[in-house]
Amino acid sequence: MGKEKLKIQVLEQNSGSILQEFDLDQMDQAYALAFSLEEMGLDIQILNPTLSDTLSHSLGLSEEEIQAYKDSLIEEIEEHEGDYGGSCCFKK
Numbered sequence: 001m002g003k004e005k006l007k008i009q010v011l012e013q014n015s016g017s018i019l020q021e022f023d024l025d026q027m028d029q030a031y032a033l034a035f036s037l038e039e040m041g042l043d044i045q046i047l048n049p050t051l052s053d054t055l056s057h058s059l060g061l062s063e064e065e066i067q068a069y070k071d072s073l074i075e076e077i078e079e080h081e082g083d084y085g086g087s088c089c090f091k092k
Contacts, residue, residue: 005023006024006049006053006054006057007021007022007023007024007049008021008022008023008024008026008027008030008046008047008048008049009021009022009046009047010022010030010033010034010037010044010045010046011044011045011046011047012042012043012044012045013042013043013044013045014043019033019037019044020033024049024054027048030046031046034046052069052070052073056069
């Protein structure tokens with residue numbers, strides 16, 4: 001990830017082939033394409049960069065720093081799952 005521009009990817013679900021990529025500000029076009037392809041019978045998946053992806057990218061983190069950040073997020077989630085009985089969501 002690092003220095004390249006983040007993109008929204010429209011994928012064919014079964015093969016994982018990237019059919020088209022869009023800039024982040026073109027989300028409407030990505031979903032419109034996915035909708036039209038699904039109407040033709042294709043199984044489509046849209047991959048959007050996550051909040052952690054965009055944060056890491058905007059900060060200019062190295063691949064090592066990105067992995068350390070992702071590992072810290074996983075560790076934080078796992079800590080909360082233990083606190084709340086298997087879910088990071090509070091249950092009443």
